Amino acid sequence: MNSMKMTEQSTEQRERLSALMDDGLTELQARQLLRDLQESEPCREVWQAYHANQAALHGAPQVDVLAGVNAALDAEEAKASYVSEVRHSRWIGFAQGALAAGVCLAGILALWPLAGQSPQSGPDTVTTQLPPADATAYLPRMDSYWSRHAQFATVRTGGRWDETERSHGDDHGQESSL
Amino acid sequence: MKDRLWRLGLHLLTAILLVPGVQAAPDAGTWAETLLQNSRQADYNGTIMVLQGNEQQAYRLWHEGGDGEFRERMRLLDGPEMEITRTPDRLTCVHAPGSEVPAEHDMPASPFGSLLQIEPEQLQKNYRLTEEGEQRLAGRQARVYLLGSRSDSPRLHHRVWVDTATGVALRHSRYGHDGTLLTDVRFVSFEPELGDAPAEIRSSFPQAFWHQFEESGARQRAGADDVWQLDPIPDGFVRQVEEEQDGEWYQLWSDGLVEFSLMVEPIVGVAPEPMTEQRGSTLLMSAVHGDWLVVLVGDVPEPLARSILSDISWQ
Numbered sequence: 001m002n003s004m005k006m007t008e009q010s011t012e013q014r015e016r017l018s019a020l021m022d023d024g025l026t027e028l029q030a031r032q033l034l035r036d037l038q039e040s041e042p043c044r045e046v047w048q049a050y051h052a053n054q055a056a057l058h059g060a061p062q063v064d065v066l067a068g069v070n071a072a073l074d075a076e077e078a079k080a081s082y083v084s085e086v087r088h089s090r091w092i093g094f095a096q097g098a099l100a101a102g103v104c105l106a107g108i109l110a111l112w113p114l115a116g117q118s119p120q121s122g123p124d125t126v127t128t129q130l131p132p133a134d135a136t137a138y139l140p141r142m143d144s145y146w147s148r149h150a151q152f153a154t155v156r157t158g159g160r161w162d163e164t165e166r167s168h169g170d171d172h173g174q175e176s177s178l
Numbered sequence: 179m180k181d182r183l184w185r186l187g188l189h190l191l192t193a194i195l196l197v198p199g200v201q202a203a204p205d206a207g208t209w210a211e212t213l214l215q216n217s218r219q220a221d222y223n224g225t226i227m228v229l230q231g232n233e234q235q236a237y238r239l240w241h242e243g244g245d246g247e248f249r250e251r252m253r254l255l256d257g258p259e260m261e262i263t264r265t266p267d268r269l270t271c272v273h274a275p276g277s278e279v280p281a282e283h284d285m286p287a288s289p290f291g292s293l294l295q296i297e298p299e300q301l302q303k304n305y306r307l308t309e310e311g312e313q314r315l316a317g318r319q320a321r322v323y324l325l326g327s328r329s330d331s332p333r334l335h336h337r338v339w340v341d342t343a344t345g346v347a348l349r350h351s352r353y354g355h356d357g358t359l360l361t362d363v364r365f366v367s368f369e370p371e372l373g374d375a376p377a378e379i380r381s382s383f384p385q386a387f388w389h390q391f392e393e394s395g396a397r398q399r400a401g402a403d404d405v406w407q408l409d410p411i412p413d414g415f416v417r418q419v420e421e422e423q424d425g426e427w428y429q430l431w432s433d434g435l436v437e438f439s440l441m442v443e444p445i446v447g448v449a450p451e452p453m454t455e456q457r458g459s460t461l462l463m464s465a466v467h468g469d470w471l472v473v474l475v476g477d478v479p480e481p482l483a484r485s486i487l488s489d490i491s492w493q
Contacts, residue, residue, distance in 0.1 A: 155295075159394055
């Protein structure tokens with residue numbers, strides 16, 4: 001029973017990693033997955049393998065993605081001293097996790113272009129694409145706050161509006177909802 | 179002495195009744211229920227102008243009423259071509275071919291959205307309704323009402339024009355606590371019938387891009403309650419939604435007429451600078467609480483937003 005559950009988890013994680021490679025996850029889903037990536041060795045291995053495959057497909061040099069992420073984490077650790085003031089909080093563990101996940105995201109985003117880069121690009125390009133962790137770890141998302149308010153504020157019953165369906169490029173056969 | 183006091187009282191009453199714009203206040207709860215019923219159940223069409231801060235947007239609107247249900251079509255007259263169909267629980271946006279579609283599409287708000295979300299009971303508790311007489315608007319005769327908060331803390335003021343013949347809202351203006359007009363939604367033409375409502379919305383936009391939104395329940399999670407608490411709670415506001423997802427909290431508060439959202443999330447990396455952004459009567463204000471970013475979005479004046487952001491804390 002347990003092994004079946006683990007297999008399901010593993011399959012789900014692979015699907016989510018694949019979706020992350022294809023830029024198919026929301027920011028929140030990506031954060032969650034990156035947390036898993038930090039904690040789970042098998043998950044990291046799959047991620048590494050995906051990158052190696054992508055690099056091979058595009059003829060790009062193989063780069064140690066995890067080393068890039070770890071370097072970003074190390075850099076962040078040195079800059080995170082301001083957090084020490086609130087270490088007594090019972091949620092600091094979570095906050096640190098989120099912080100590290102953000103740095104992880106920064107590291108991965110920095111290495112992301114590898115998958116699509118041309119064979120002519122050299123390894124130097126990869127190195128210069130790594131931004132300082134503190135500059136990219138926080139992604140401004142003011143528009144998403146406005147959207148979220150609109151999503152909830154116009155529902156009387158304490159619910160929310162969710163996008164449930166949309167047409168594709170050439171799809172125009174949808175009947176009117178009226 | 180008693181006689182003089184009696185005469186003085188009579189003169190005072192006469193003076194009050196003769197002052198234009200100050201009349202006996204109808205019951206706000208009953209008024210709101212009637213307004214909701216008429217604005218939903220009647221058939222009408224017209225052109226609406228929406229002024230939000232310095233931005234203006236014109237819509238063509240057809241509203242088909244029903245018993246408890248309604249169907250609405252809106253066509254944007256300015257900017258990229260878009261049509262919106264709306265029922266109480268479903269909304270579809272249809273973009274004309276070749277028109278610009280933002281990657282992240284917000285759920286479009288109904289021009290009279292907040293007015294049609296009134297909670298009569300809460301409105302009765304939190305607002306004073308004053309009748310200000312009649313005015314001509316969009317070629318119609320309208321009765322004008324002022325809604326002012328009963329709270330001593332700064333709030334927006336609302337003025338609503340109601341068509342005397344149909345009881346449908348023709349105009350809704352929102353003013354800052356200092357009297358500045360912030361948002362104004364009004365019919366510039368109004369007919370109490372469906373008129374030339376398009377039979378099939380897609381007929382005008384062949385090969386359109388569309389997307390649909392549906393109403394669903396909030397995703398409340400165990401433990402989401404009472405983690406981030408607002409204390410004291412601003413007068414008259416009641417929490418409508420509280421949910422937590424992936425370490426981010428969301429709360430919606432309403433006083434029966436206006437709402438504000440509170441969003442709390444962990445700061446990842448360098449703490450962002452607290453900021454303020456105003457879109458018409460709606461304000462976005464952020465604050466940093468230790469390792470957390472707290473963002474407020476809603477129809478509240480800046481002093482109240484500041485006080486709310488100071489009063490939220492981790493329990």
